[in-house]
Amino acid sequence: MNQQPHTPDILECLANLSNDEVFTSVTTANRMLDTLPTHLWSDPNAKFLDPFTKSGVFLREITKRLIKGLATAIPDEQERIDHILGQQLYGIGITRLTALTARRTLYCSKDTTELEHCLTDIFAQQGNPDGNIYFEPCEHTFHKGKCTYCGATEKEFGAEQRTALEQHAYLFIHNKNPYKEMQFDVIIGNPPYQMSDGGAQASAKPIYHLFIEQAIKLNPKYICMITPSRWFAGGKGLDDFRESMLKNKQLKEIHDFPDANEVFPGVEIKGGINYFLWDREYHGDCLIKTYEKGECISALKRPLKEEAADVFIRYNEAIPILRKIQSFGENSFSKLISSAKPFGLRTYFKGKKEPFKGAVKIYINGGIGYIKEEEVLKNHDWIKEHKVIVPYAVGSGDSKTDKVNPIYAEPNSCCTETYLVIGPFATEKRCRNVMQYIQTKFLHFCLTLKKNTQHSTKEFYQFVPQQDFDEEWTDEKLYRKYGLTAEEIAYIEKMVRPMK
Template sequence: MSDFYSNMYNPDVLTCLANLSNDEVFTPPEVANRMLDMLPEELWHDSSTTFLDPACKSGVFLREIAKRLIEGLQEEIPDLQERIDHIFHKQLYGIAITELTSLLSRRSVYCSKYPNSKYSITLFEDTSGNIRYKRIQHRWQNGKCLFCGASKSEYERGDELETHAYEWIHTIKPKEIFKMKFDVIIGNPPYQLSDGGNSASASPLYHHFVSQAMKLNPKYLTMIIPARWYAGGKGLDDFRNSMLSQKKISNIVDIANSADCFPGVNIAGGVCYFLWERNYAGDCKVKNMVKGEIVSETKRSLNEFSYFVRNNTALSIIRKAIKENPTMCNTVFSRNYFSIPTTVSGISNKKEGYIPVLTSKGDIYIPKHQISDKDNLIGKYKVVITYAMSGGNKPSSDGTYQVVSSLKILTPNEACSETYLIMDTFDSYEMAKHLVSYVSTKFFRFLLLQALTSIHITKDKFCFVPKLEMSCSWTDEELYEKYGLTDDEIAFIESMIKPMELGGDNDKQVY
């Protein structure tokens, strides 16, 4: 009876659901099983082991665990129905994120959305079984939820709509939900909710699910989450520091292209899943996965750098690049140096007392006295790039990245809006051109990419890019030789980064 579930699900409805694009991404069964494969084999032969999915959507984790336990407990509990009853009543627990997903999860786990009906493969006394859903209200303060940061204007709703106030993260005592301890906590939590900020701003949620799970101190914790936490950022800095500094994470599987994991779904920065072990203390086994295959694996410390370097080959290159060089973190200027917002308005023709300003919509002219210039950069040549990453931190169809777009030289008495980031300034046009040649290399853009897990490029993201003298121009061949890269490392860079065509006029190079 090891194929108990496979006989009931053909085609697999959970595979079909996993192909849908949704803010709350469904997990394909094959991904769920890869995560389960990280757990010790003996768990499937132990009738006392308890499992919790605190973010049930399709029920795939509980269903796949059940399949393993049904096979693994054959010797201990020979009778199939007795074995099934024990597994579903005593070992498997879930918390659904919405009423709809509670019905879906029960249907896929118990073969009936109501486990007290005659259609359920195991009979419970109520309609929930061990997969509960409780409608929770947000706790508002100053327009936002104290627990998850959701916007009151968007999520204060009537009974006819979901509140998306997830029970697991809207309590300070998660252990009180089931009033029991769990050996394994596993899941794919919701990733974000709107926080009411500008431009459809959203706050991450997934780290709250991970942190709550750690409070219960299970033997094992595994979740699949966006990889943006590697570099911290909005609401994630403390979480990143906690994850990288502890020694309990024994495995991380990194998937740079989310479509390799969730077909048809693009998540900027990719995704990862990890195994946290209560009784483990040591380095982490980091695996890079491409199209379902592990292409690289190494055991290393997670906090070697302030940003987690996701790719093992990239780590080797970074170590060579910054071994004896300062980085460009202290060269690049902070965003919006001139204090000119993206929405700035000006005039289209030159006028006395006005200077040209490069904006996302082209050049305009604004009064010079309206421009902040504390370091007197206006009179210099300025190399600038767009603040937003080319392609939105998603690879093109061939899997390559350009990273930098709109690489330009601003001449003296020119400024730029916050759309652009100032890389460096020079007294001579020739030195500015030399920096342009450096930025356009695949080597430079590859190293910059390693700290990017969102679309925004800020000065701290240049922590892996060595600062070089701009007395000459630079090519990839010269840089590969300078840093002693191997053929495999060179091939890796070449396979990831698009070439950047140079062009423009004598006064302002445009790429």
């Protein structure tokens, strides 16, 4: 029996432009569209906007649904296509290249006046070669070296630096939206994620939240976007955005993928990916769905903000465990942890390789060294104390497998900013008990509730409770103390897999 040759979808064959401007797969686009009410597909008056279209996948898949859904309302197929493309679908390209790509995807022609290939002649009649996919070059508006709209630095994105290059001044968030007077039923898409901020080592700041905020201002009926999940608990400059999202009762669904490779294979996005549905008429708790290896492993409708938490707890099964722990009213372990650069010494500080009279041992990146006490810039009183130090950077950023390895730092020692200091403590025994506690799965579980990056500041230990460190602590003892059920213990044991 002869098999029909497989014709691949061209939109599944496109290479990503960069790590922050990735193409959405057809499968993911349709999963996002599935969150929208089905009545939209049979509504000839519904209007859809992708304000950062790249491949045009969202607009194409919406078109396919409308062609089927409007068959009764508009029986003639060509008339139906003309209506959908001319009056229901709109897009804004993020670059000239993506605008051309989206037109080719949606209209089958990058120039809609070329009737040989274009699916409709309505734009040719208007003398409009771009159709409803808009793009025009846009300049950043700089004030004191930064763009007032997106925060791009003049050093990186000034006109002189970007000659013959894309400005990445996105129309939707630069007050250049050509459709801002229209009322849309749905704003959907995959916004740019970040932009270089001129810092060291290709430092970048997130910008996807600016697109979400702008979409909410337009007040459509529905917003559906796919973004990094870093905003759940971290992200540079995202504190105000996170607070507003956690208080937003119009967030109806969040579909969370802790492993971003499940959505964007080969693209590293620390903290995972999620897509969400915002519903203007909804007011209530949010349905949280978590996915692993292509399957939904958890679904629960719950508040986005837990009491005494300033972040979003992404794992549904963790909520009852956290509530049990917090019911004890104990101080946070984070109060025992220093801020970054505890002794004022940078990572590259090494000291001497061999000890000398009056030397202070210093724990450095990759080993130990020896320095004079007067070289320590702050917290001199800690030098003579017993203390524990832990790395500031831990693992890869996957808190389920990252393992915190504590070190006992004896009296007459200090460290560079490679480490954070825990303590100080009166005795070595207390330090050893602290170290044993740090090595429990219980503590690492508490870390997963907030940690989603390699860097582990004291704030990431917020949900770890303090213990009486005159005692030794094991997982079994901690499970008994907090009254965890067999199912809750099994969840922690399965979830936390610290790498050795």
